[in-house]
Amino acid sequence: MAEGDVEWELSKENIQPLRRGRDISALHQALSLQQEASNSTVCQHRQAFEAELRVNDGEDPLDVWDRYIKWTVQTFPQGGKESNISVLLERAITRFAEEKKYYNDSRYLDIWLKFAEHCPDPLDIFRYMQSKGIGVLLSAFYIAWSEEYERMGNYKKADCMYQEGFKCGAEPREKLMQFHRSLQARVSRHVMSAIADQDSSEEDDAMEIEEPQRITLGELKTRGKKKAVAPINRTGNRVIKNPRGLQMNAPLGPVQNSCLMVFDENKASFVPQEPKPESWMALPSSRAKENEQRPDKWTNIKMPQKSRFGQVIRAPPSRPNFQPFVEECDLPPTMTPCKINPSVNLVLSARKLCREETPLKRLQSHQQQQRDEGRAPEQSMYCKELLFSGATEFCFEELRAERFRQKYRNREGSDS
């Protein structure tokens, strides 16, 4: 066990914390595998899961997804692209988006909560879930939502969430009450400390706005009347959007939520006006957009052979059939003549707005496609859903091989 400890010690900062903690043996195994840079067992395991996803026609397809996601999270402690976790979560969600029977299944809720953690704006996700009715009967949902509010400093809303949970009769009730109590304790502690600060700093109250004094690794607190708290974005397992980070350096204002809020002195509270829970068409975006651009035309620059103004600009011939006379003072003819006429402003033409492929749009187009079934101009004559239903694609032979293996296993089972 001593060697295992070493690996853990050496890569602590690379391991994303899990709420429930990590299984230590799995962690050691995962870390040691990465040390050896051998991933064939991981590869095989993943292939097995992918195959199971496609072949499973049992009563409970969610089970396979659930196990697959749990395995991925344990095996790839850093998260990140290699684990494919965000793709996996998204696929799992869309796969069961219409299946009401899973809406209050704790495993499905678990997947949603993990997905929300990967999103830049979890509150959006929670609102969507509420509007759809996903997880509204489970305490874990309200707990997670309220924790999100708490993280942003909105204690009032955090408390509201628990009330909401009690109102909806979320189960298990005791857990909800327990977490509520601890929230209340935290809130009261916070209020006490704020009051204490205020008392001690009344002399300094002359200045209206002061630059926040930063305590290392502590919460940023303001001095003065404003009770706003800047959001601290320590890198956890959330994808942080850059604008948030920038806000930290700016003087504080009551900007905790994405919607713009104008501070009104007359209004005591600064509960942000939440967007009404409209019927959501689709899920909010989940990825860091700059990493997910579709390959698109970079510019629509065209290299004209002749300029529009009558001057002939020709590309240098590759093999001139005469010896070009070169004066010594001339530059060697390796520089290609500028083919871009500066008055023809082709280079700086507006870049085509590339269609942002967010999961929101993907789900929308998926639903649209389902509605438009039969009206498509082209139809693929193969089982597209089966090939692409997991996190990675499969080919026909892989599908068939998996069926064969299943059949073989059943036969073996029945023989023995």
Added chain:
Amino acid sequence: MSLFGTSSSFGTGGTGVFGSTTTDSHNPMKDVEVTSPPDDSISCLAFSPPSLPGNFLIGGSWANDVRCWEVQDNGQTVPKAQQMHTGPVLDVCWSDDGSKVFTASCDKTAKMWDLNSNQAMQIAQHDGPIRTIHWIKAPNYSCVMTGSWDKTLKFWDTRSPNPMMSLQMPERCYCADVVYPMAVVATAERGLIVYQLENQPSEFRRIDSPLKHQHRCVAIFKDKQNKPTGFALGSIEGRVAIHYINPPNPAKDNFTFKCHRSNGTNTTTPQDIYAVNAIAFHPVHGTLATVGSDGRFSFWDKDARTKLKTSEQLDQPITACCFNHNGNIFAYSSSYDWSKVERHLAWRGVPCMDQSGGHRVLWMHMFYWSFFFYYTWLSWDYGLRSPVLFSVITCCS
């Protein structure tokens, strides 16, 4: 060769391809069937190399077996031998001297079958099913190249249990082709890697896929000096890309074309798009043949960029094809390719269809006026029998 006459090109018994009134979709080309077919879908076909006199055809199937037939000059086939694996056979190839056959299977092993002694021994082991197998004959070495779903490409000296070399690929190998000194491997997630085999195999270049959909099959073509110069890549959505490795003008020389689609002209009904299951190049003329899930095969001329011929539609997808060493015979197998998974398929018996004897039909090829085509074809009927069909092309001297 005036056996079949030169003037009228349609049929010996009035049963021409184009004049046929009865639509026999089981064998529309009216070809001779191969006897003793495998019991399940054919996954791969390979003809013997020129060093072996006569024509021998090897076919691997999903019934875990590999069969060998001798194709005689009169077109009749004689089953010769068979070997078994413990899993479906995915690919086969011949050694250059024609004495050995290499077979790759889902049971993660590859075997070397010595035809003279009819013994097979294991020569390779992977962590996942082996999808492709090719024989490489270089001046300073010779080995077997296996590509597998465990994302590795391994090279085996048949005498040693350990690979001579193992190359890591970004994704699972879906198809490959080798023409010394070039090898091309197409992987999952639209990956495409070219290897050079001189001295020792090494990765030459990774190419951005010219196709938008999953890669399904690849075949290398040669230039007029008989050197490999590019490859044809087929996808699961009815398209083939012709790609040259070092063309003078990439934008113009490389192109893709649509194939294996139905309802082309009819704009009201949706166009059905089928997978391209295999591509083969004619060894002499350089024309290519593609076979697809729609149950048709087509011949194309990539230099003239035209379609030469499309067959009638068979009732089942065509899964594999190959030309013999001099291009006289074209073999193709019609069997289910799992493009539309239907759970009841293949595990319940379906009444066996009549295997009609099949007449030979000859017809003139549009482009090469001196060609005569005969076809015989292979059809599979849901697990009970799979006759092998092949077509015989004889060149008029």
